[in-house]
Amino acid sequence: MLRPRIIPFLLIHKGGLVKTKKFCEPKYVGDPINAVRIFNEKEVDEIMVADMDATVNGKEPDMELLAKLAAECRMPLCYAGGVKTAEQVEKIVGLGVEKVGISSAAVETPRLINEAARRVGNQSVVVVLDVKKNGADYEVFCQNGKKGSGLKPATFARQAQALGAGEIVVNSIDRDGTGEGYDEELVGIVRSSVRLPVTALGGAGRVEDFGRLFEKCRTIGVAAGSLFVFKGKYRAVLITYPSKREKDQLMLGVKKSKNLI
Amino acid sequence: MDYGLGNLRAFAHIYARLNIRVVIANDLDAIYAAESLILPGVGSFDWAMTKLNESGLRNALEEKVLKQKTPILGVCVGMQMLAERSEEGDMSGLGWMRAEVRKLKKASEEGEKQKAVGGWPLADSGSKAKSEMPSTTSSGKPRCELILPHMGWNDIKPAGRSALFDGIEKPQFYFLHSYHFMTSDPVYILGETEYGIRFSSAVGMGNIYGVQFHPEKSHAWGIHLLRNFVEKC
DSSP states (O other): OOOOEEEEEEEEETTEEEEEETTEEEEEEEOHHHHHHHHHHTTOSOEEEEEHHHHHHTOOOOHHHHHHHHHHOSSOEEEESSOOSHHHHHHHHHTTOSEEEEOHHHHHOTHHHHHHHHHHOGGGEEEEEEEEEETTEEEEEETTTTEEOOOOHHHHHHHHHHHTOSEEEEEETTTTTTOSOOOHHHHHHHHTTOSSOEEEESOOOSHHHHHHHHHHOSSEEEEESTTTEEEOTTSOEEEOOOOHHHHHHHHHHHHHOOOOO | OOSSOSOHHHHHHHHHHTTOOOOOOOSHHHHHHOSSEEEOOOSOHHHHHHHHHHTTOHHHHHIIIIISOOOEEEETHHHHTTSSEETTOSSBOOOOSSEEEEEOOOSOSSOOOOSOTTSOOOOOOOOOOTTOOOSBOTTSOBOOOOOSSEEEEEEOEEOSOOGGGTTOSSOEEEEEESEEEEESOGGGEEEEEEESEEEEEEEEETTEEEESSOGGGSHHHHHHHHHHHHHHO
């Protein structure tokens, strides 16, 4: 049986691993390569790495760091941040990164999704929707949450699917770093709009938050940053991941789920 | 084999850690010197076959595999390339196995309930792919569509006798694909996986092996299989 994916999300700022709250106040928590080594040991399903500087400052993705991460990683790796061209996507996949996430550039230049998919295959093109609630509606944002696009998540997700995306990541800016749980309404809206794998990000506070999504949909990815990487009271970084027993418990919930794939 | 596609460094890294000599081969000398070969592959079937045909390495590869019987493991699209053709594209495959590649879809012809109790309703794909089936069956019921690509960790049920899965308890690996290998000869099948349908996730015929999943990104299970391939196949 295909299992839902539980995905640590690592945010990189100036070469180091950081935590944010609602996309602000980055706080240093450690070295990304070391974190990947620990996640290898914990046999995590896959990981996502995002470079918060690349999009905002227009920097090139750090290819050297990516090559090191890809070589170190014993599970699939998705990279997002500052990707604007199909050449960059191809180069990053060539370094050994399985999937490349496009966020702002997908909104600003949607044909990039199609061009990238032609070069590396749909399965390696991930479209990341950074979403904020605007009154009663949800809106897709760019530039690390600073610029609204006027697009609804379901509309843009469908557009991305038609252009050849292989996965949609739906990221709730409002819930980022809060530990309040996923925005289930938002995840449901995107999940119901496409026939692609969908991954939820933003707000996971407890392992139970994963189970709540799994009950609604078996074929989903759940990504979390703060939940897996945090700084304890004595400023020590602690990297965690559900144990095999916790995963088995979650899978029991999945099997009971009446939802088909 | 370096013909321009696939996560070569991941394989190289694993074999280096196992103390098994590994070379990323993009020239004839390296290929002729190989005792085992890995044919990686990602992206589309046509793209992979084009890259292989243009690499100048195909003749050497066929000499090694078909005449010298050097063991070879095709991975993901590399496995699909072992077949004769693919529904995904127009090019011919290597044709080393009597097989073709088809798009993954749900087994049932009749519309299963798409809305689940308490769950989220599932959308239709809305895409107009070349091989898209009509959205209703002849009886007018909605045809079910699968979430594609098949992405994530899934189980393999070993079939037949092969050293590929030796010593691997509860084999499970990472999959990332929308098309599957379909052979008319069940004796080739070394492992099966369920997703929409039961499909062949591992095949083997003599010195030629193929796996649909990514052993190079499947932790200890993958490392074990890659070691088995070199030491036992």
